[in-house]
Amino acid sequence: MTFAMKSPVDGAALDPVDATAAADLPGLVAAARKAQRAWGEVPVHKRADRLRPLKQRILERADDIASIVHREVGKPMAEALLAEVLPSADVVAYWCDAIEELLEVTDVELDAIAYPSKAATVSREARGVVALIQPWNFPVALPLRTLVPALLGGNAVIFKPSEVTPRSGALLGDLFKDLLPEGILTVVQGGGDVGSALVGADVDLVVFTGSVATGRKVAVACAEKLIPCALELGGKDAAIVLADAEMERAVNGIVWGALGNAGQNCAAIERVYVVESVAKDFTDKVVAAVKALTPAEIGPLATTAQCDIVKRHVDAAKEAGNEILCGGEAGEGSHYPATVVRVKDASTALVTDETFGPVIPIITVKDADDAIAKANDSRYGLTASIWSRDTKKATALARGLRAGVITINNHAFTGAIPMMPWSGVGETGYGVTNSPHALDMLTRPRALLVDKNRGKRELWWYPYTPVLTALARAMAVLRGGGGIGARIGALFKLLSLIPKRLGGG
Ligand code: NAD
DSSP states (O other), rough: OSOBBBBBOOOOOOOOOOOOHHHHHHHHHHHHHHHHHHHHHOOHHHHHHHHTHHHHHHTHHHHHHHHHHHHHHHHHHHHHHHIHHHHHHHHHHHHHHHEEHHOEEEEEEEEOTTTEEEEEEEEEEEEEEEEEEEOSSTTTOOOOOOOHHHHHOOEEEEEOTTTOOHHHHHHHHTTTTTTTTTEEEEOOOHHHHHHHHHHHSOOEEEEEEEEEEHHHHHHHHHHHHHHOOOEEOOOOOOEETTSSHHHHHHHHHHHHHHHHGOSSSTTOOOEEEHHHHHHHHHHHHHHHHHHSSSSSHHHOSSHHHHHHHHHHHHHHHHHHHOOOEESSOOOSTTTOEEEEESOOOOOOOHSSSOOOOEEEEEESSSHHHHHHHHHHOOOOOOOEEEOSSOHHHHHHHHHHHHOOOEEESOSSGGGTTTSSEEEEOOGGOOOOEEEEEGHHEEEEEEEEEEEEESOOOOSSOOOOOOOHHHHHHHHHHHIIIOOOHHHHHHHHHHHHHHHHHHOOO
């Protein structure tokens, strides 16, 4: 069965979904390509005007959006409103206000002597048809981060939600109803087969968020076709707790950063490095804070498959002699309790691989340098945080962290700020969402030069004569290839050679 059909909340049946036939994709992409030609010609401010009502629609349907996400993946309602609805409205507002200036045509400064009578500009053009393939963990907020700037940039988008969240994906398509010309946004439904067929269709760019294993397949398929792809993949975020951390804040922030969305967050804290002088105090307080949480605040995991991964990681850690301080036993359906593990053997999968579950592994380190070295010892690099009262020292330490987003005394919430780039290093991939940097991938630069020179030829055109060779040598000296005396000589030489060259020499 392609689609998840039962709610992880209570096992109740979810609405049926029609799958898109993989064979239909070439036709849908061709229709999108046709529609995009006209959309790309619409002035940017008019495109922004068309999308502006989306913010209002998102806010008016806040409860609808949150309930569908809650039913499909089990995300607590408060979290669905905070993480799916509010940042999505902000994303629309930011891009609709900023896009015109960000896509403004810029002039290129040209040397009037070297390039007489010439004017050059750079514009940002749509890529064409963008394939957007998305995961299930933030099924509304994440796609919107790309959909909005991609559409404002003049692209058509074919969006494939995860097979775990097809209803959230359909709702997203519905929110755009009547705002865009036919064919500019198409939602296709299905699993990996539909995703793979979409990458294989005639698209110009693939924006993919998901696991490392699938991202690698997408990258290979795009390389074969010589089309660009943006990849935002898994994470294994570290939080570093220094001796001078504001302890209550560090405990509350790290518990939230690790357990939010039941830990099914690419930027969930999955490794905590705490310096030994405060390790016991910190760990005791984390355990107490976790025990105070209710199961409803954690919610179920989205799928039983995800629950099995968490169970496997925790069981293997237990077998390797690591200490389970609370939780650690799977519950009914896809429920897994909030779990804290004191790590003694850091070679276990719970510390090295992405767990994507409500588990907090705590590792004691000697000092800040030890913490940075261990935090960097990962193939992932999405976000990382340092917790310390000495923000100056923490800022200096942050420079040594290998991660795309670093927060001091907070964790990962910057994903909700549309002006801040969200990106990673290593196997987390090289995609960028949010901020003007996202436009580097969603549009391409186009250079235009207009020459009003009426002369018969440029200096550097045929014929290649001894005068031209001497001219080129003099220019090399003048641009720095000789000392001051040689440069003065080259300038006189140039002044005598240019008229000869222009006269046909
Ligand atoms: P996944 O890789 O299983 O699936 C992602 C999407 O790819 C789905 O829509 C799926 O149908 C599609 N797909 C599957 N096979 C495909 C193929 N061969 N070709 C094209 N598309 C294919 O990932 P998931 O389980 O849905 O999501 C969880 C992962 O996403 C985690 O690793 C998480 O860290 C990552 N993630 C990363 C970020 C980030 O910003 N870096 C954000 C959210 C999630």
